[in-house]
Amino acid sequence: MKYSINEVSKKFGLSIHTLRYYDKEGLMPFLERDRTGNRVFSETDLNWISMICCLKNTGMPIKEIKQYADWCTQGMQTINERKVMLTNHRKKVLMQLEDLKKDLNLIDSKIEVYDNPELAQKMYGGLEKQ
Amino acid sequence: MKYSINEVSKKFGLSIHTLRYYDKEGLMPFLERDRTGNRVFSETDLNWISMICCLKNTGMPIKEIKQYADWCTQGMQTINERKVMLTNHRKKVLMQLEDLKKDLNLIDSKIEVYDNPELAQKMYGGLEKQ
DNA sequence: ATGAAATCTCGAGTTAACTCCAGATCGAGA
DNA sequence: TCTCGATCTGGAGTTAACTCGAGATTTCAT
Numbered sequence: 001m002k003y004s005i006n007e008v009s010k011k012f013g014l015s016i017h018t019l020r021y022y023d024k025e026g027l028m029p030f031l032e033r034d035r036t037g038n039r040v041f042s043e044t045d046l047n048w049i050s051m052i053c054c055l056k057n058t059g060m061p062i063k064e065i066k067q068y069a070d071w072c073t074q075g076m077q078t079i080n081e082r083k084v085m086l087t088n089h090r091k092k093v094l095m096q097l098e099d100l101k102k103d104l105n106l107i108d109s110k111i112e113v114y115d116n117p118e119l120a121q122k123m124y125g126g127l128e129k130q
Numbered sequence: 131m132k133y134s135i136n137e138v139s140k141k142f143g144l145s146i147h148t149l150r151y152y153d154k155e156g157l158m159p160f161l162e163r164d165r166t167g168n169r170v171f172s173e174t175d176l177n178w179i180s181m182i183c184c185l186k187n188t189g190m191p192i193k194e195i196k197q198y199a200d201w202c203t204q205g206m207q208t209i210n211e212r213k214v215m216l217t218n219h220r221k222k223v224l225m226q227l228e229d230l231k232k233d234l235n236l237i238d239s240k241i242e243v244y245d246n247p248e249l250a251q252k253m254y255g256g257l258e259k260q
Numbered sequence: 261a262t263g264a265a266a267t268c269t270c271g272a273g274t275t276a277a278c279t280c281c282a283g284a285t286c287g288a289g290a
Numbered sequence: 291t292c293t294c295g296a297t298c299t300g301g302a303g304t305t306a307a308c309t310c311g312a313g314a315t316t317t318c319a320t
Binding site: 145147148151155166167168186191192193 | 306307308309315316317
């Protein structure tokens with residue numbers, strides 16, 4: 001099964017501009033073209049775009065994703081580099097998860113204060129005057 | 131207890147430039163100055179900066195944080211707006227948490243493939259040639 | 261008294277990640 | 291054949307969030 005850029009755009013909620021931008025930045029070095037030069041996306045490409053979205057959503061800069069893509073095209077002699085990169089990135093994602101949980105707790109306690117104004121003085125100095 | 135901008139900078143890992151930028155953007159409408167015009171941070175200010183960091187880290191744009199700060203300075207007639215904003219933001223943070231967990235799973239499964247190359251063909255079309 | 265350290269303002273510069281536009285081309289349907 | 295829609299490229303523009311630099315002021319230890 002093959003897909004046009006428009007179909008991929010809709011599938012991932014990425015604009016066509018963004019997909020072309022990713023390609024231009026070297027994130028999809030393996031993308032094929034039809035005889036008129038249009039991009040043709042395969043299932044493999046869709047899976048790789050999922051991975052791009054995953055890495056992007058977890059804060060990896062595009063240059064680093066490109067590095068990973070480049071390593072992938074270079075074959076098995078780069079397996080270790082790729083594994084190290086992903087393992088380091090995994091640690092960052094774990095920290096993001098922890099941070100996000102703490103942030104959620106802080107937001108929850110703020111909301112609780114709005115629900116129970118009598119708690120206000122226990123809170124953060126009380127910037128939120130009630 | 132009062133703090134200089136330098137102390138606050140170190141406490142939060144925000145640059146002095148960033149703190150002044152936040153102030154300029156209206157994120158700290160309550161900040162006091164000493165007689166020579168230097169910013170003086172109180173405990174309340176530190177707690178509010180924690181909240182700024184929390185909202186910023188969870189993806190709230192600075193303009194929206196400013197809106198919240200403005201509502202805070204307007205007193206209790208804006209309590210409902212503030213509560214609605216935080217409640218909506220909370221939903222987004224919950225979604226971020228879910229997304230982050232999914233992304234972590236994907237990264238984990240990738241790493242697992244690198245640890246067990248024989249799993250490779252089960253994975254994502256196998257862009258990562260091994 | 262003086263030189264260093266910390267702060268200030270204003271405004272310009274930077275970076276990442278898009279986002280858009282103009283002009284060209286190609287393939288399919290009336 | 292003509293036109294419409296989808297795609298292409300190259301390059302310029304945008305936006306958010308900083309980041310920096312110049313020049314001025316104040317404070318404080320020697």
